[in-house]
Amino acid sequence: MLLQIHNLGHSGVVSDRDPTVLPLEAISYGENYKVVNDKIVSAYNDKLTVTQTITQACGHVFWAPNTSFYITMARTLAAVYNGSAWSNITDTGGYAAAIGTDQELLWTHCMIGNIPIVNNPQVWPSYWSPQQTTQVLQPLNFNAGNTWKFLTYHAKVIRSHNNFLFALNLTEGATVYPTSYRWSHPADVNGLPYTWDETDLAAIAGKASIGVGGDIIDGMTLRDAFVIYSRTAITVLDYVGGEFIWSSRTLTTSHGLLAVNCVIEVNGVHYFMSVGDIMANDGNSVTSILSNRIKDNFVATMSPTKYANSFVCSNLLTKEIWFCYPEIGNTYPSKAIVLNYEFNTLTQRTLIQRPYATFGPQLTAQISWTTVADTWDSIGTPWGSDLSASSTNTIVAANTSGDLYSLEIYDVTNIQGTIAEREGIIVNDQMQVFTTTSVYPNITSTGSVWIQLGAQDFAGYPVRWQTASLFTPSTMRKVEQRATGSLLAWRVFSDGATPFTLTGLDIEYTLNGVR
Numbered sequence: 001m002l003l004q005i006h007n008l009g010h011s012g013v014v015s016d017r018d019p020t021v022l023p024l025e026a027i028s029y030g031e032n033y034k035v036v037n038d039k040i041v042s043a044y045n046d047k048l049t050v051t052q053t054i055t056q057a058c059g060h061v062f063w064a065p066n067t068s069f070y071i072t073m074a075r076t077l078a079a080v081y082n083g084s085a086w087s088n089i090t091d092t093g094g095y096a097a098a099i100g101t102d103q104e105l106l107w108t109h110c111m112i113g114n115i116p117i118v119n120n121p122q123v124w125p126s127y128w129s130p131q132q133t134t135q136v137l138q139p140l141n142f143n144a145g146n147t148w149k150f151l152t153y154h155a156k157v158i159r160s161h162n163n164f165l166f167a168l169n170l171t172e173g174a175t176v177y178p179t180s181y182r183w184s185h186p187a188d189v190n191g192l193p194y195t196w197d198e199t200d201l202a203a204i205a206g207k208a209s210i211g212v213g214g215d216i217i218d219g220m221t222l223r224d225a226f227v228i229y230s231r232t233a234i235t236v237l238d239y240v241g242g243e244f245i246w247s248s249r250t251l252t253t254s255h256g257l258l259a260v261n262c263v264i265e266v267n268g269v270h271y272f273m274s275v276g277d278i279m280a281n282d283g284n285s286v287t288s289i290l291s292n293r294i295k296d297n298f299v300a301t302m303s304p305t306k307y308a309n310s311f312v313c314s315n316l317l318t319k320e321i322w323f324c325y326p327e328i329g330n331t332y333p334s335k336a337i338v339l340n341y342e343f344n345t346l347t348q349r350t351l352i353q354r355p356y357a358t359f360g361p362q363l364t365a366q367i368s369w370t371t372v373a374d375t376w377d378s379i380g381t382p383w384g385s386d387l388s389a390s391s392t393n394t395i396v397a398a399n400t401s402g403d404l405y406s407l408e409i410y411d412v413t414n415i416q417g418t419i420a421e422r423e424g425i426i427v428n429d430q431m432q433v434f435t436t437t438s439v440y441p442n443i444t445s446t447g448s449v450w451i452q453l454g455a456q457d458f459a460g461y462p463v464r465w466q467t468a469s470l471f472t473p474s475t476m477r478k479v480e481q482r483a484t485g486s487l488l489a490w491r492v493f494s495d496g497a498t499p500f501t502l503t504g505l506d507i508e509y510t511l512n513g514v515r
Helices: 292-301
Strands: 002-005 029-031 033-036 039-042 047-050 058-064 069-074 078-081 086-088 108-112 115-119 141-143 153-161 164-172 175-183 206-209 216-222 225-230 234-241 245-252 263-266 269-274 277-281 286-288 311-315 320-325 335-340 345-350 356-361 393-398 404-406 419-426 432-445 449-456 469-471 487-493 500-514
Touching: 029 345, 033 345, 058 108, 058 115, 058 393, 069 115, 108 153, 115 153, 153 216, 164 216, 164 225, 175 216, 206 245, 216 263, 216 269, 263 311, 269 311, 269 320, 277 292, 292 335, 292 345, 311 356, 311 393, 419 449, 432 449, 432 469, 432 487, 449 500, 487 500
Parallel strands: 058 356
Antiparallel strands: 002 500, 029 419, 033 039, 039 500, 047 404, 058 069, 069 078, 078 086, 108 115, 153 164, 164 175, 175 206, 216 225, 225 234, 234 245, 263 269, 269 277, 277 286, 311 320, 320 335, 335 345, 356 393, 393 404, 419 487, 432 500, 449 469, 449 487
């Protein structure tokens, strides 16, 4: 008899339901793969694409939309890359005296129109305009004749919302206001706000505080509202104009934000990392997106001392959100939980530690049919290399020296170990005992992959795994695997030597009767 398991990856990893009730194509555990057209494709590690030529202790990188620049922010300086060369755009005031060790990880950014705004709470908010390699960063104006720098005003985060800028978690002079925020007067198109001064009666700038949730951590636009995330609460600001400008409402006091840069907006929903969970916020309710097994692993492996170095980024082309966090013993994110929000599937992958990543154009030579080393289905890499072409965008990270890496560029020398498995498969019915004989894997690979079957006597019992067999697709059609029980388990894995694409498994078995 033949059990055909096809379209693997269609249901993603499902670990919060009993495996016996899952469809055949569901996976109960997996790491370091992507789902492409219902196929499991090995994930790649990062690949160096641009070497930084300006020495710096880098903590932040972003692609400035509607420009042609990557910007890296460091402990002592800022730099831009225009596709061919680096340029120093450090504020003339410099940062060396103000920013200490690891404080480069506190940089945040936003865009108001086409103007990048960068901020570090240890110094002052700055802007970059015009976007030219000869232009340095400049302190952001507070009001006529005064900058934030001159007034010694600071904010933990600066974020844009429509034509407004919001400053969150304030320090003004020697006084700290961790639950307060400011909003600017609206900026002109592709301009900057002329004032943040709440006493200017000709403007609608203002200052207020949240009443719940502790210190403000971060904030972000959600459709027409601006959402403020604190340690244990979420506050929604709706624009009402008039005397009060913003109407404030508390969405929840049960969930807050893990750290700065840990929330992202996709299709009118916020996805964010909270303490012990990853959540979705649609403006009306907050729900968990994690299955039980992945949530347990997320909680158990996150560093209790470096969790604040976590971040979230997204790939709008592959419809993925990456929730990146440092595991115990690591300083920078070493694990990513990846949500494909188009198909609502979750995967996990191992990362080489990088302080931050962004979504932007790939930085590598153009791929063509004469240079590609894999197939259309398994390549998973954008084509072309034009920095202005959004079709080439990918996840790009910086290391602590400011070198840029692509996390999704195909590199046959840098493949991660991939594993996918499923247990609790009812072959006929749970009253019947089976014995497997052979496995015909639907796998493509230039190398070899390990195949392993197992069996369980009852649901929830440990799997008795057989010794794994090495399968080479170019020379083999099947491997022999004998497992006996009432529930079937399978596992496919590699050691990272070569990538593979797994579509399904055809498993031969015989029934041994009722026991």
